[in-house]
Amino acid sequence: MTLRLRRHAFADTRPLMMAIVNRTPDSFFDKGATWQEDAAFERVRSVVDEGAEIVDIGGIKAAPGEEIGPAEEKARVVDFVARVREAFPELVISVDTWRAEVGDAVCRAGADLLNDAWGGADPELVDVAAEHDAAIVCTHTGGVTPRTRPYRIEYDDVVRAVIDDTLGYAQRAVDAGVAPESVLIDPAHDFGKNTFHSLEVTRRLGEMVATGWPVLVSLSNKDFVGETLDRPVGERLIGTLAATSVCALAGARVYRVHQVSETRQTVDMVWTIAGRRPPARAIRGLQ
Amino acid sequence: MTRIALVPGCLALLPEYASVIDPVSELREAVRTAADWLGTDATVVGGPQARRLGASVLAGGARATTGERSYLVVGNGSACRTEKAPGYLDPRAEGFDKLLGAALAGTDAAALASLDQSLARELWADTAGLSELSGLLDGARLVGIDYDGAPYGVQYWVMRWER
Numbered sequence: 430m431t432l433r434l435r436r437h438a439f440a441d442t443r444p445l446m447m448a449i450v451n452r453t454p455d456s457f458f459d460k461g462a463t464w465q466e467d468a469a470f471e472r473v474r475s476v477v478d479e480g481a482e483i484v485d486i487g488g489i490k491a492a493p494g495e496e497i498g499p500a501e502e503k504a505r506v507v508d509f510v511a512r513v514r515e516a517f518p519e520l521v522i523s524v525d526t527w528r529a530e531v532g533d534a535v536c537r538a539g540a541d542l543l544n545d546a547w548g549g550a551d552p553e554l555v556d557v558a559a560e561h562d563a564a565i566v567c568t569h570t571g572g573v574t575p576r577t578r579p580y581r582i583e584y585d586d587v588v589r590a591v592i593d594d595t596l597g598y599a600q601r602a603v604d605a606g607v608a609p610e611s612v613l614i615d616p617a618h619d620f621g622k623n624t625f626h627s628l629e630v631t632r633r634l635g636e637m638v639a640t641g642w643p644v645l646v647s648l649s650n651k652d653f654v655g656e657t658l659d660r661p662v663g664e665r666l667i668g669t670l671a672a673t674s675v676c677a678l679a680g681a682r683v684y685r686v687h688q689v690s691e692t693r694q695t696v697d698m699v700w701t702i703a704g705r706r707p708p709a710r711a712i713r714g715l716q
Numbered sequence: 717m718t719r720i721a722l723v724p725g726c727l728a729l730l731p732e733y734a735s736v737i738d739p740v741s742e743l744r745e746a747v748r749t750a751a752d753w754l755g756t757d758a759t760v761v762g763g764p765q766a767r768r769l770g771a772s773v774l775a776g777g778a779r780a781t782t783g784e785r786s787y788l789v790v791g792n793g794s795a796c797r798t799e800k801a802p803g804y805l806d807p808r809a810e811g812f813d814k815l816l817g818a819a820l821a822g823t824d825a826a827a828l829a830s831l832d833q834s835l836a837r838e839l840w841a842d843t844a845g846l847s848e849l850s851g852l853l854d855g856a857r858l859v860g861i862d863y864d865g866a867p868y869g870v871q872y873w874v875m876r877w878e879r
Contacts, residue, residue, distance in 0.1 A: 707736050708735050709735060710735045710737045711735045712739040712868055714802070715727040715728040716726060716727075716728070716801075716870040
């Protein structure tokens with residue numbers, strides 16, 4: 430099914446790169462590298478050059494920390510979204526927020542997609558997406574409160590829980606008036622999940638893809654990669670790309686990433702192995 | 717009137733070997749021109765793989781045959797023109813291709829018939845269809861050379877004749 434992210438439509442044969450752009454002083458991977466607005470803008474320019482179709486702008490880190498209210502979150506992202514919208518009309522702008530109030534403001538500023546990493550914690554977010562004809566990412570968190578860590582959470586069947594919750598959320602979005610072709614589902618690795626859960630979700634991602642909803646995966650440099658390989662944050666690219674390969678083979682459509690060109694190459698390679706994309710330029714043995 | 721065209725047995729022309737960026741775009745265009753000129757009912761001349769390629773090339777044709785006979789001959793020169801060529805660099809390859817190219821362009825049926833088949837095999841040349849071509853070219857005239865090059869160490873020609 431064609432995926433529509435507000436004004437932007439993408440055929441289902443095409444995997445998409447969503448580049449993370451943090452307007453935060455304390456996110457785990459870049460540690461505030463793009464906290465200054467001009468640095469964040471340069472990051473956008475750079476990922477566009479690398480071929481990212483989507484930027485995911487976030488004003489609050491996922492991990493617990495200093496409380497950031499809606500006013501401060503808006504101050505961090507709304508004007509920035511407007512600036513990016515004006516400079517890059519063809520770019521899909523996603524905003525990583527769980528708050529309806531923030532979602533409304535960024536959609537007015539030109540955002541196309543609301544990436545709710547916290548599984549619908551604010552029930553009005555779907556109404557905002559519907560009102561603006563924006564797209565929405567429906568994640569699974571196991572019902573945890575935003576910005577909390579998982580603690581002794583267990584599931585009878587984590588993939589069953591992921592599918593039930595994300596599809597329930599997707600249905601809520603459609604019932605609220607969000608266009609069905611503008612709804613994505615995301616298992617949300619590490620959110621409400623220990624490493625074993627995230628590994629199982631990766632291994633069984635094909636079950637999510639089989640639901641027919643386009644699947645977004647956010648694997649980039651996460652703790653389940655770090656714990657699996659015993660690597661600190663700066664040394665998780667190889668593990669991230671290995672997990673990316675597994676998700677690509679299963680057919681994930683959107684990849685939320687720090688490293689765009691590395692992920693693009695990985696996904697293109699797997700997509701081609703899967704027979705969904707031709708090689709870039711094959712002549713060896715065929716002359 | 718009989719129409720005859722020669723195209724190389726380059727497998728990159730087949731749709732199942734398509735790339736995002738076509739490595740043989742100019743060749744493909746020349747082959748397309750020749751196939752359209754022949755019509756979709758042309759008889760393909762060459763070995764089994766060549767016949768598969770020929771059938772594929774003709775299947776995409778834009779024009780039905782108008783009743784006259786036409787032949788699509790599949791064959792090419794050496795595959796030893798450079799170190800990166802499939803058969804590696806053979807210093808005899810260039811001279812071989814020059815002679816063969818001259819015979820084709822000169823519609824020299826006798827020269828084609830007396831082609832050194834053992835040298836052709838050593839140079840990985842695809843000449844199975846060319847001996848039949850020599851018979852077809854008797855009394856023919858060259859209509860055009862649409863392609864003459866060895867972009868990947870293999871000598872390709874796209875040529876058209878009629879008689």
